[in-house]
Amino acid sequence: MSLPEENKQVVLNERPARGPINDNTFKTQIGQVKEPEDGEVVVKVDYVSIDPTMRGWLNDTRSYLPPVQIGAVMRATSLGKVILSKDPNFKQGDLVFDTFGWQEYWTGPGKAIQKRVTPEGGREIDHMGLYGLTGMTAYVGLFEIGKIKNGDHVVISGAAGAVGQVATQIAIAHPKCTVTAIAGSKEKLDYLKKLGAHNVLNYKDSDFTKQFKNVGLIDVYFDNVGGEILDQALSQLNPYARIIACGAISAYNAEKPAPLYNYFNLVSMKSTMRGFIVLDHANMFKEGSEYLANLVKEGKMKADYHVTYGLDTCVSSLKDLFEGKNTGKMVVSLKGDKEEAKSKL
Ligand SMILES: NC(=O)c1ccc[n+]([C@@H]2O[C@H](COP(=O)([O-])OP(=O)(O)OC[C@H]3O[C@@H](n4cnc5c(N)ncnc54)[C@H](OP(=O)(O)O)[C@@H]3O)[C@@H](O)[C@H]2O)c1
Incomplete structure (x- = not known):
């Protein structure tokens, strides 16, 4: 098979200062589709992920992954199909x-990537959300x-987003739990009520x-x-409450994170607050x-998914996450097939 000649890519152009990304942060370029060597495959990318954590990857600071380098293709989890294989x-x-x-084609070692099978009744796009890193x-x-x-009062912030919608429904399905879901618009509250939040x-x-x-x-605050x-949640802890420190999107673009006046309740309520990075829990x-x-x-x-179409929408979609424009997982489709992404609700 002859490979396509062009590979459209979005690369990091310059690191943004504190605050939101801007028009100079990324640029689009046309690269080449690399011929595979032995043990390598070529993948046509169908969906790329848009995640709040990407804002952190643009800063030249110590974190759970190294920063994306200037000139490098923007890092993103993605789903695609093998179009040429030199890996048995x-x-x-x-x-x-x-x-x-954030690119149309990827060439690299087969041993570095995961083969996926869509569970019965699922959709391919679910590998980007429900069965992807946000569901996990x-x-x-x-x-x-x-x-x-059983019986916990579970409070979830960012509840209508990618992680939040799954967490909300897990908690609703858990025996005798009461679920309080927090989000930023009436439409999102209606959506969360429809899911069954109390x-x-x-x-x-x-x-x-x-x-x-x-x-x-x-009892449990999914932050x-x-x-x-978070500060108010800290003031309302039951004894032995658990705070799941999953993310802090309110701080990613802020000059300074907001102060936590109520942290001492972790002591008086004998509670825990634990951060985690999902990638460390692949065994689960x-x-x-x-x-x-x-x-x-x-x-x-x-x-549910918030899907935009075409690589050119990656940058605006990343901005939109910080303005709460998504309900469910934000994904960019490179397929041009609008049917599969329709909500199941
Ligand atoms: N620890 C891990 O391994 C891990 C893995 C994945 C994600 N995360 C974290 O989990 C969180 C959710 O990620 P996601 O992918 O599911 O994103 P998401 O919730 O789908 O999208 C972000 C949502 O955050 C809300 N938001 C934006 N700015 C806000 C602000 N200043 N204050 C309050 N809410 C704000 C918006 O909803 P509203 O309209 O409701 O404001 C927006 O829709 C993020 O903090 C992310 O970094 C952590």
């Missing part, structure tokens, strides 16, 4: 997932870090503090946003996928 373990048409980046983050967060128990709160409401107090004390919402991904697939079969799990 892969054949043309195999569905594969890995960090292929929700699963690992609630079970391994949050130690969710309480829904809009953190942009002027009386949010009072509304949050009224839902009572918390996707940090900042003032198989059980996590099976667990989520079972919830889907039982009608207790739905996955």
Whole structure:
């Protein structure tokens, strides 16, 4: 098979200063599709991920992954199909997932990438969300870090987002749990009610503090946003509460993160707050996928996606995450097939 000549790519042009990304942060270029060597495959990328953590990868600071280098293709988990294989373990048409980046084609060693099979009743796009890192983050967060128990009051911030929607539904399905879901618009609260959340709160409401107090004390707080919402959650802990420090999107573009006045309640309420990075828990991904697939079969799990089309939408989609424009997982499709991405709700 002859390979396509051009490979459209979005690369890091310059590191943004503190604050949101801007028009100079990335640039688009036309690269080449590299011929595979022995043991390598060529992948046509169908979906690329858009994640809040990407903002951190642009800073030249110590983190759980090295920063993306200037001139490098933007790092992103992606799903695609093998179009040419010089690795005996892969054949043309195999569905594969890995960090292929914001580009149309990827060439590299087969041993570095994962072959994927879509669970019965699932869609290919679910590898980007429900059965991808965001679904696994929700699963690992609630079970391994949050130690969710029957009857817990579970509060989830960023609840209508990629991780949040899965975490919310896991908690709703957990025996006798009461679930409070926090998000930033009326539409998102309606969506969360439809999923079955017992309480829904809009953190942009002027009386949010009072509304949050009224839902009572918390056993598990799944924190996707940090900042003032985390601080209030700290003031409402039950004894032995668990805070799942998953992310702090409110701080990613901020000059300074908001102060936490109530952290001492971790001591007085004998509670824990534990950070984690999902990539360290790959040993739980198989059980996590099976667990989520079972919830889907039982009608207790739905996955929604916010899909845009074409590599040119990657940068605006990343900006949109920080403005709350997505409900569900933000994904860019390079397929031009709009059907598969439709919500199941
Ligand atoms: N620890 C890990 O291994 C791991 C893995 C994946 C993700 N994460 C973290 O998990 C969190 C959620 O990620 P995701 O991929 O699921 O993103 P997401 O929730 O789909 O998208 C981000 C959402 O955050 C909300 N948001 C934006 N700015 C905000 C602010 N200043 N205050 C409060 N909410 C704000 C917006 O919703 P509203 O309209 O509701 O404001 C937006 O839709 C992020 O913090 C991410 O870094 C951690």
